[in-house]
C-alpha cells in the first residue's frame with residue numbers, strides 16, 4: 001500500500017486501521033466518496049449529507065469536549081479542547097457556507113432532524129465516553145477525524161474535475177491535516193501513557209480496535225444515508 005494511502009497519523013491509528021481490515025476500505029472508498037471525487041454525486045445527496053453532517057459535527061464537538069473532561073493531563077486536555085475549536089471554527093464553517101449558497105441558513109441547518117444513522121453514530125461515540133475512559137472515547141472518535149483526512153488527501157492527489165473540489169480541499173488542506181496529526185499524536189500519547197509503549201501486545205488494544213472498527217462501520221452507514229438522499 002502506498003504512503004499516501006496510509007497517512008502518518010501515528011502508531012495507534014496504523015494499528016487500528018490495520019485491525020479494521022476491509023471495513024476501512026468500505027468507509028474510505030465508499031461510493032459516496034468516489035462520486036465526490038469524480039463529480040457524479042447528485043447535488044441533492046450532497047446537500048442532504050451536509051445538513052446531517054452539520055448536526056453530526058455539533059454532537060461530535062460535544063464528544064471532544066467530553067474527551068477534555070476525561071483527560072488525565074493538561075496536554076491531553078489542551079489537544080481535546082483545540083479539536084473542539086477546530087471543528088466549530090473550521091469544519092462547520094464549510095457546511096454553513098455551502099448551505100448558505102443554496103438558501104439554507106444556519107437556523108435551518110441546526111434544526112435538521114437527525115436520521116437514524118446520524119443518531120446511532122453520535123450516540124455510540126458519546127456512550128463510549130460516558131461508560132468508558134479516554135481511550136474508549138478516542139478509539140470511537142478516531143475514524144471520523146482521520147478517515148476524512150485520508151479521504152481528502154487521496155481525492156486531492158487524484159485531482160479529478162469535480163464540483164466538490166471545495167469539500168475535498170477542506171479535508172486535504174493544511175488546517176484539517178494539522179488537526180489529524182495532532183489527534184494522531186494525542187491518541188499515541190494517551191495509549192502509551194496508559195498501556196505502555198508496547199501497547200499493541202496488551203489485550204486491551206484489541207478491544208479498543210473493535211471500538212474503532214464499530215465506529216468505522218457507522219461511518220459506512222452515514223455515507224449510505226447520504227447516498228440515499230432526503
Ligand SMILES: Cc1ncc(CN)c(N)n1
Nearest residue numbers: 053056057144145148222
Ligand atoms: C460523518 C462524519 N465523519 C467524519 C467527519 C470528519 N470530521 C465528518 N465531518 N462527518
